Amino acid sequence: MTDTMLAVRFEAWGERARLREVPIPEPGPDGVLLEVTAAGICHSDLHVEESPPGRLPFSLPFTLGHEVAGTVVAVGENADPGWIGRAVVVHGVWGCGSCRRCRAGRENYCLERPPAIGNGLGYDGGLAEFMVVPSTRYLVPADGLDPVQAAPLTDAALTAYHALKPFLPELDAESRVLVIGSGGLGHFAVQLLAQTAARIVVVDPKQAARELASELGAHETLPDLDAAARTATTPTSRFDAVFDFVAAESTMAAAVSLLAAGGSVRVVGGAGGVLPVGKDLGFAQGWSVSAPFWGPKPDLADVVALARDGRLHAHTETFPLADAIEAYDRLRSGEIRGRAVVIPATMTSGT
Ligand SMILES: [Zn+2]
Numbered sequence: 001m002t003d004t005m006l007a008v009r010f011e012a013w014g015e016r017a018r019l020r021e022v023p024i025p026e027p028g029p030d031g032v033l034l035e036v037t038a039a040g041i042c043h044s045d046l047h048v049e050e051s052p053p054g055r056l057p058f059s060l061p062f063t064l065g066h067e068v069a070g071t072v073v074a075v076g077e078n079a080d081p082g083w084i085g086r087a088v089v090v091h092g093v094w095g096c097g098s099c100r101r102c103r104a105g106r107e108n109y110c111l112e113r114p115p116a117i118g119n120g121l122g123y124d125g126g127l128a129e130f131m132v133v134p135s136t137r138y139l140v141p142a143d144g145l146d147p148v149q150a151a152p153l154t155d156a157a158l159t160a161y162h163a164l165k166p167f168l169p170e171l172d173a174e175s176r177v178l179v180i181g182s183g184g185l186g187h188f189a190v191q192l193l194a195q196t197a198a199r200i201v202v203v204d205p206k207q208a209a210r211e212l213a214s215e216l217g218a219h220e221t222l223p224d225l226d227a228a229a230r231t232a233t234t235p236t237s238r239f240d241a242v243f244d245f246v247a248a249e250s251t252m253a254a255a256v257s258l259l260a261a262g263g264s265v266r267v268v269g270g271a272g273g274v275l276p277v278g279k280d281l282g283f284a285q286g287w288s289v290s291a292p293f294w295g296p297k298p299d300l301a302d303v304v305a306l307a308r309d310g311r312l313h314a315h316t317e318t319f320p321l322a323d324a325i326e327a328y329d330r331l332r333s334g335e336i337r338g339r340a341v342v343i344p345a346t347m348t349s350g351t
């Protein structure tokens with residue numbers, strides 16, 4: 001093993017990440033060293049890159065990559081050596097482990113989190129040949145799963161699942177749900193919704209995304225929210241739930257306006273939209289809006305199990321680590337169908 005590795009480093013606010021040669025990290029006493037087998041790239045990284053200084057609380061530089069699959073190759077002195085050789089995915093939202101949220105298994109809503117969020121979001125992430133995970137409690141076994149399939153489970157699938165989970169048992173054949181944005185997260189949402197009886201309407205301006213959504217079980221795919229509004233002109237044809245995987249100002253306002261009485265909007269995307277909240281805004285009665293964040297580890301275990309059962313499948317485009325910057329460029333220009341996944345080693349996969 002040489003003592004340096006290739007990594008995608010985010011070094012300055014407002015600038016693109018760069019490929020750099022950096023030292024291979026060593027795990028702390030409770031941590032492990034992963035050899036990264038696949039790492040997804042996410043729209044939220046673009047929002048990080050574009051943020052002005054001071055908006056996000058992260059210290060620079062760090063390695064991007066918050067969707068990580070890998071193999072444990074070394075453990076710290078306090079960590080269980082039984083992890084060595086295991087294929088894992090990383091629960092990437094790192095809580096304190098001891099506050100009342102963390103103790104309830106909801107580390108994504110940690111009350112004591114330091115400014116950094118987790119791997120690739122303030123701490124060094126998985127767009128590298130190796131990555132340190134500071135505690136084995138962030139590891140979920142992923143033996144037997146293709147790493148290219150496993151990596152997107154940790155954010156794209158987990159975040160979609162966490163956003164949808166409270167609604168899934170309620171959806172029946174009379175339910176109407178709207179998915180705004182069928183990219184990395186949305187294409188998992190469509191798969192989860194297709195396992196219910198609900199009628200699924202998907203809005204995405206990109207034709208390739210609409211075609212994929214149709215293949216995955218969407219009943220109706222539309223290019224814009226005006227078209228969705230034309231399907232929702234009566235109290236019963238409005239939507240029981242809207243999952244906004246874009247969350248720009250325009251999509252959020254439309255999402256609430258398209259709700260049926262008692263309906264809910266889940267604000268998931270990171271486009272930075274703002275929505276006035278209050279009564280007497282002309283929306284249907286009993287509307288609610290919530291903004292779930294990523295997902296807890298038990299939900300990650302659920303999506304890993306769903307993937308093992310063949311009930312969730314990541315549609316991916318793969319890139320070698322040397323082409324990671326190009327993968328970001330293609331994501332930025334809307335050319336990725338499903339999820340872009342970077343593989344440090346030379347292998348070919350994807351669907
Ligand atoms: Zn993400």
Ligand SMILES: [Zn+2]
Pocket residue numbers: 095096097098099100101102103107109110111112113
């Ligand atoms: Zn906590």
